[in-house]
Amino acid sequence: MAQELTTPPAQKGGPVQSNYLHPYACFRCRKSFKRGSREAAVLPCPECGGPSIGLTRKFKPPKQTDEKQWEKVEALVRRGFLFWSLGEPYPDTLREVADFAERHANFIAQERARQPEAYRQIDAALSLT
Ligand SMILES: [Zn+2]
Structure with a gap:
């Protein structure tokens, strides 16, 4: 049996029960903030009210001043990458x-x-920014 090194976080059946904090990234503010569950793919940013995208806990936000890194993160999210292990x-x-x-x-x-x-919401949110 082939060994799978990376398994995407497939949650089969029922809502995800999680008390972990998940990062949401706002590309307008270049900031991320955490929420207790991933009930929504997109939440309003607490600072600017614009859309922020729910990412996995693997996501490590760049410094706010690091525009190049934030551009890279946004490019990844626009292509559908939400920071799973790959x-x-x-x-x-x-x-x-x-x-x-x-x-x-x-x-x-x-x-x-x-x-x-989730992707419909993310794509719609990114089309606004
Ligand atoms: Zn914001």
Whole structure:
């Protein structure tokens, strides 16, 4: 039996029971804040009221002043990456994002198929910013 090194956080059946804090990122403020559960894919940013995107706990927010890193994060989220573990590190620079996205295109397609409503909300939110 093949060993799977990375298993996406597939939650089968029923709501996700979690007391962990999850980061939500606002690309307008270049800030993230945490909420107790991922009941929504998108929440209003407490600072600007704009949309903030729910990411996994793997996400480590860049410094607010680090515009290049925030651009990279936004590019990843726009391509559907919400910071699951993917068996390779996430790209360090914006330039690497396109190749990274191509390598994981099948995974993203599966995630979009699994969570169409969440992605609809995320895509709509990103089209506003
Ligand atoms: Zn904001």
